Amino acid sequence: MSTNTDTSTRDRILAATAEVLSRSGSKLSLSEVAMEAGLSRPTLYRWFASKEELLSAVTEHERTLFSTGISNVTAGLRGAEKLDAALQFIVTYQQSYSGVRVVDVEPEISLEQLSKAMPPMRESLQRLLPGPNGAVKAAAAVRVAISHYIVRSDDADQFLAQLRHAVGITSALATDPT
Template sequence: MTGIDGAGTTSRRPLRADAQRNEDRLLEAAAEVFAEEGPGASVKDIARRAGVGVGTLYRRFPSKELLIEAVYRHEVQRLCAAAEELAATLPPVEALRTWMERFIDFMAAKQGMADALRVILTDDGEKLHTRTLLVDAIAWLLDAGEGTAPAPRPDADARDVLMALGGISLMAASEEQRELASRLIDLLLRGVVGH
């Protein structure tokens, strides 16, 4: 049975463990293939990379658009969940920097799916929900650094950091510009972390 959860996304019954593993592999493989080849990527290539049959892919995602939408939501969730994991395993500034690098990679992959995501990305409710999740992840990382040396500046605002990262991702959208993105992240970190 499906329904709509509070976030405005479709919810469904939990999957069997093997079906969940297949779905996770499909979403990870699709994210990689879409990032490499864009939305015109072959579903056969995605299924092959995930180690499942095309029939399995179509049972889980009856259209490529639904697959792209699921990949986008899955990648947002993974990126946001990474904030807590990074904060628990790395020094605060390193955790923040690593998350910022992952954000840039996420945005580059999203560009490869932009045409197919147009409906999602223009839905104000979806954009607000995604932005809230991302701001919360950055806030978690900033809060994890409080009381450490070096610590985030007390006036560092998670929304401002997200906007700056969005700008960096636009300026460094191509693979050739990836090194520029890393340099700009270093500059941003100097502004966020007090010395």
Template sequence: MEHVKPLRADGQRNRERIVAAAAELVGRDGAQVSLEEIARRAGVGSATLHRHFPSRQALLEAVFRDGVAQLCARAAAQPGEDSSAELAAWLEELTVYTATHRGLAAALLTGPDGLSAEEICCTDMLLDVLNVLVARASAVGAIHARATAEDLMMLANAIAVANEGDPRAARRVLRLALTGIRP
């Protein structure tokens, strides 16, 4: 991994203002909000925004990373006693979270393009957790042997995209889908 120079204080403030403005505007208008509008709201120029975030995907990753990290931490804290229930509960939490955070599910479906080496990708964090949960559930025969973490991620995100802004419907549809993955 290459060495990354830490940001100066003013650069760090600009980055934080960009992420805060993006979070507000993405929450209001969705992930396709104008990058120019985000820069204006943050009080920076377009070049400054692009210096910090080379792509829309990289900016969305930064906006959603904290919430996704919290989801991942909750999964890691599970006791591992009922792997099927833990997998289902965590997928439900992920689906509801992404359905209520406009643009996140679509961003996660597109992959980590545009991220710099020092950034941790939300998609990778989620897949790391899902791989553990799927392995546990598979080991006890609690899910179909061909179900993969990637499949379940795609399922959860597709349901969240289809039910964006309606977490109750997202939860209901995921529960229906999950009854189909159990043997």
């Protein structure tokens, strides 16, 4: 098997999992994932030995998409403008979820994955927050974001305002590139 085929099959399985999750109102069915991906169930198990492993891979894939997105929206920016672009991306990213999310279907697995995701998210945001309270501000912002992920809110403006408050920037400061 070539690497391209490996990546393509893995991506197909992850996309199928996301699709099944978006339709599912209860437990994730691996048979349904295999059917959605156009694979046999044994082939799915060659890639992911358990539902937990598959959901972990979906979570990791989401983390990669998130990190890439943050990097893309902050490229070339500096200071408060860069920080605000990252905060706006967090809101947009979380608001873009449609349908059922892993936290809605498998909360125990999701909470375990979130606890693993928090330190790298905090470190990533902390790099944008110079000063002695950068770590505290980054931790507060991550907890606000996690809270909005777990208990979804459709008010993007309030979400952004809470993130800005957590890191100590005002809307005026965020839009002023100086």
